[in-house]
Amino acid sequence: MKQHRLLLSLLLITLCVLSCAERYPTRINHHAPRIVAIGDLHGDLDATRRALRLAGAINERDQWIGEETIIVQTGDQLDRGDDEQAILDLLEQLHGEAVLTGGAVYVLNGNHELMNAALDLRYITPGGFVDFEDAVTYDPADPTLGEYPVEQRARVAAFRPGGKYARLLAQRNVVLIVGDNLFVHGGILPSHIDYGLERINAETRSWLLGETERPECIRGARSPIWSRLYSDEPTSASCDTLNMVLEALSVKRMVVGHTVQEEGITSYFDAAVWCIDSGMAEHYGGSVEVLEIMGDDVRVLREPAR
Secondary structure (H helix, E strand, C coil): CHHHHHHHHHHHHHHHHHHHHHHCCCEECCCCCCEEEECCCCCCHHHHHHHHHHCCCECCCCCECCCCCEEEECCCCCCCCCCHHHHHHHHHHHHHHHHHHCCEEEECCCHHHHHHHCCCCCCCCHHHHHCCCCCCCCCCCCCCHHHCCHHHHHHHHHHCCCCHHHHHHCCCCCEEEECCEEEECCCCCHHHHHHCHHHHHHHHHHHHCCCCCCCHHHCCCCCCCCCCCCCCCCCHHHHHHHHHHHHHHCCCEEEECCCCCCCCCEEECCCCEEECCCCCCCCCCCCCEEEEEECCEEEEEECCCC
16 A cells, blocks of 8 residues: 555646646757846836846836747846846746737746745845735734734745745746757756756746645755855866757757856857856946857847946
């Protein structure tokens, strides 16, 4: 009987992974004529809008004008700024509008999205707590919420697994491949490929929905959302690892955020990895930049000096 239950459990997990892989693909084989990747936003709505306009994705009324462009935002919409709800809602709105013209908006989860779901509140601004007071209703007698100060409870209710905004995050991948391009917040290592990229996405999604415990695959400095192997003074060993990953996944380049590049968007290893966190959010004071990919033509778009 015990063995039967174990086999049934494994079957259900397998079916869940397959179902999630179909609904939320980890790999999109469509070779889009134009992809624009946008790095960390950290609660700065003005910088978000400017990046999207620089990408040719929205007009002055925040409406999608990107036609068949694919936008990939590589995570860290949250923390360090006060406009997080508006950013999440804008990206969700554009996701719906883009598909009507043959385009797409794919938003990934970074370490700060998943820290919020894990109720790690260290980087939330006072305004970030106020921002979500109108986002959800909750039971004042909820014992879990009772462990937090009153001004934090709406935010906690919104982002804890199963909460309104945790369910929104559950619609987003940790890792995404579009054509020849691998997108992830921190970095993909060979061990992640062995574990299974689809499995990482599916397990993270299940946790955000409140169905399972927080998976080990998104914890620690070597996880896809935390790794800085390719973005923080990468070495020849980083290059060797990168080449193993690119070859194993049959892609040409990896695009990551997570680590602010003081000189703006930077590439390493003959443009096999692009680090796109330009520090554009007000917290960092960097420039608004995005990465445009058109086949093998990859270039940085920079906002003119203001």
